[in-house]
Amino acid sequence: MQLLIIVSLLVNIGVLVPVCIGIFADAHWAQASFGPVSAGRSILLSVYMAIGAVSAVLLVFRDAKFVAALLLVQVVYKLTTPFTVGTLGNPVVVSNLLIAALHTVTLLVIWRSIG
Numbered sequence: 001m002q003l004l005i006i007v008s009l010l011v012n013i014g015v016l017v018p019v020c021i022g023i024f025a026d027a028h029w030a031q032a033s034f035g036p037v038s039a040g041r042s043i044l045l046s047v048y049m050a051i052g053a054v055s056a057v058l059l060v061f062r063d064a065k066f067v068a069a070l071l072l073v074q075v076v077y078k079l080t081t082p083f084t085v086g087t088l089g090n091p092v093v094v095s096n097l098l099i100a101a102l103h104t105v106t107l108l109v110i111w112r113s114i115g
Contacts, residue, residue: 008106009055016052071103
């Protein structure tokens with residue numbers, strides 16, 4: 001269980017650090033994936049920074065129930081992105097679905113161990 005928790009949290013951090021930097025710096029690829037600078041994109045940046053920060057804290061203070069709460073919220077929002085974006089062709093949608101699959105496995109392992 002601990003290994004999967006660590007992997008899920010490291011994936012969050014490993015993906016979100018460059019994504020947050022790219023959004024903040026208004027990198028070309030960030031514009032292509034997330035659209036032009038807007039209030040909505042800035043709100044998304046805040047959400048991503050929060051997920052990254054909480055993931056980092058949970059790497060140090062690992063509590064399976066807190067990890068499960070974080071991952072559950074992520075799985076729900078990631079699984080809804082194909083519907084809200086309206087395509088499977090966006091690279092953010094594809095990466096969201098792949099990460100949701102990993103986090104779902106981690107959640108199942110956590111729930112089996114504490115349930």
